Amino acid sequence: MTPGHTDRVADHTARFAAFLEAEVAPLEAELAAQDVGTAYNPRLDEAGRMHPAVWEARREVQRRSAAAGLYNPHVGAAVGGGGFTRAEMQHVEEFVYRRSGLGLGLAALGWTEGANPAIEHCSDTARKEWLEPLMAGEITAAFANTEIHVGTDVLAMETTARRDGADWILDGTKAWITNAHFADVVQVVAVTEPGAGSRSLSMFLVDATSPGFTRGRDIPTMLDDGLTGELHLEGVRVPPENVVGEVGDGFALAMAWINWRRLCRGGMCAGWGTWLLERALDRAQHRTSGGAPIAELQAVQHMLADMDADVYAARAASLQAQVELDALPGGPYGMPLHPDAPRLTSLVKVINDEAFFRVADRAVQVHGGTGLRLGSPEEKLFRLARNLKIPAGTVEIQRNAIARGLLRRGVGR
Ligand SMILES: Cc1cc2nc3c(=O)[nH]c(=O)nc-3n(C[C@H](O)[C@H](O)[C@H](O)COP(=O)(O)OP(=O)(O)OC[C@H]3O[C@@H](n4cnc5c(N)ncnc54)[C@H](O)[C@@H]3O)c2cc1C
Missing domain, CATH: 1.20.140.10 (Butyryl-CoA Dehydrogenase, subunit A, domain 3)
Incomplete structure (x- = not known):
């Protein structure tokens, strides 16, 4: 047998195939009737963002996928996910991409918008407030690491987080962020201890409705999907329970997120x-x-x-x-x-x-x-x-x- 092609992979892919037919095909037909583009070639709105009807169709697939138990096979079993290994996930992902092509079915698997290996390290409080709704497809996330002047050289980032009593205050601008326009919660990486090398960064869960948090311009790319943009943080207050992992874990957590996307x-x-x-x-x-x-x-x-x-x-x-x-x-x-x-x-x-x-x-x-x-x-x-x-x-x-x-x-x- 091919490594990783386990019984639960066979079960997942069979259920996904049935889901495509029963749940996704009707949504695709509805989308096609609206003349708003397709799931991966959407029309953009006047601000250059993905047309809201396309976004909503993707969101509906996420909610239905979560309800069908198909959205989180990659998430750890300890937090309620499928706990699939990476070898198993390769088979699941291949199946989903091959069967969906460029259709709405791709939204049935949590990716940038969903739960990921970094957020699994959140506190029990944040788990209830953010991770569980993410896994249920009720809200979406973004990962904000990159800045206008800092991409590859992550440790040179300028976004800061300073303590204010028990809370943290975040300031900075993030750029090139997938799902910047729509995310309900953003995994922001910021400097907490300048000069401490790979321990200088921490990761925070930022509520997108927080005062001081604003969505910036769309950054049009050759993907032309209206999903990439800037985020501004001006004195954004973040409670201590929204620190992911420990203070100083930000680089390792960012790498966990990035390595997941690589794999x-x-x-x-x-x-x-x-x-x-x-x-x-x-x-x-x-x-x-x-x-x-x-x-x-x-x-x-x-x-x-x-x-x-x-x-x-x-x-x-x-x-x-x-x-x-x-x-x-x-x-x-x-x-x-x-x-x-x-x-x-x-x-x-x-x-x-x-x-x-x-x-x-x-x-x-x-x-x-x-x-x-x-x-x-x-x-x-x-x-x-x-x-x-x-x-x-x-x-x-x-x-x-x-x-x-x-x-x-x-x-x-
Ligand atoms: C469509 C899109 C979506 C994205 N989504 C996100 C997101 O959701 N969240 C997020 O945080 N970021 C996101 N990014 C940012 C992305 O991760 C960065 O663009 C990427 O890491 C490269 O950084 P850079 O663009 O600043 O390139 P630079 O770092 O400026 O690199 C420019 C060139 O120099 C080379 N280079 C730089 N440093 C080195 C080195 N040390 N050794 C060898 N070569 C080097 C690079 O390989 C490259 O060829 C996204 C980008 C795009 C285009």
Whole structure:
């Protein structure tokens, strides 16, 4: 059996397939009737943000998915999630991405908007107030680490948190934040002890209705989804129970969140890659040139074969790395993180980011001009593939981590 393909994975994916048909398809039909774009090619409102009807359709899928017990397989069992391993999650994610394509079904799995390995470290009070509603799909979250002048160099961030009695007062501006426009609670990383290196940061749960918290401009990106923006914190008061983990844990918690997104690349790229390959095969068998299907041309066959090779290799490598991460003391997001984890995690990210970029490029090429049509799945996923090489740590930063791992202990097993 393929590692990680357990009975509960089979159960989850079967239930997800039924959910797509019974719960998601009618919502997609309703959305299509409204002329507001689609789930992943939404119209934007006058402020450049995702059209509210598209956002609401995604939210409804999240609520229904949570009610059906499908939204939180990745969340730890200790806080009420499915407690799936990363190897199991790769199979679940591949299935969800392949079956959903660019449809509303993708919202059925908690990602940036939902619960994550960092927020699991919140206090009991915050668990009731924030984590449980997040897991129920009642509210959404954002993760605010990056700033206008600080991306890769996280420890140089300028947002501060200072004590005021038992509370904390946060000041600063965060930028490039996914779900900035809609999040109900924001996981803000801020400096609590300047100069203390990897202990200088802490993570806070900030209620988006707090005085002093404002949503800034949309930052339009090539994703064109109206979801990325700025957040301003001016004297925002945060109670002590909204500190995640311990004061000084912010860097480790931020890395837990970021590493989770890195590892999700395995199932995402295998799922979307397979979907693109299926679409390319179909196109090649039906599009003719010189009186015969282009699938009979060796030039096109080689593109299909190269897509298959990239998807197959990236899937296998990701699964291997995630099996190894699951077996490490503390697992993939341990605090402290096992020293072998960064190399394995970065291998997953760089292998998938680069393989999926080639896959998406070839998918466009097989489709010819049709692949360039604005809003086509090939065009959208090509833009998305280009994007993937930057957020959650650039591909250069992944190479830094891989090299550090190699220099520390060689090539491992
Ligand atoms: C669509 C989108 C969504 C995002 N969502 C979020 C979010 O939800 N929350 C959040 O906090 N952030 C988010 N980000 C920010 C994202 O994480 C950063 O853009 C990313 O970490 C890179 O930082 P930067 O853009 O400042 O690039 P820079 O750090 O300026 O890097 C520029 C170039 O220099 C290279 N470089 C920099 N430092 C090094 C180094 N030490 N070694 C080698 N090369 C180096 C980089 O690899 C890159 O090629 C998002 C970004 C985008 C585009």
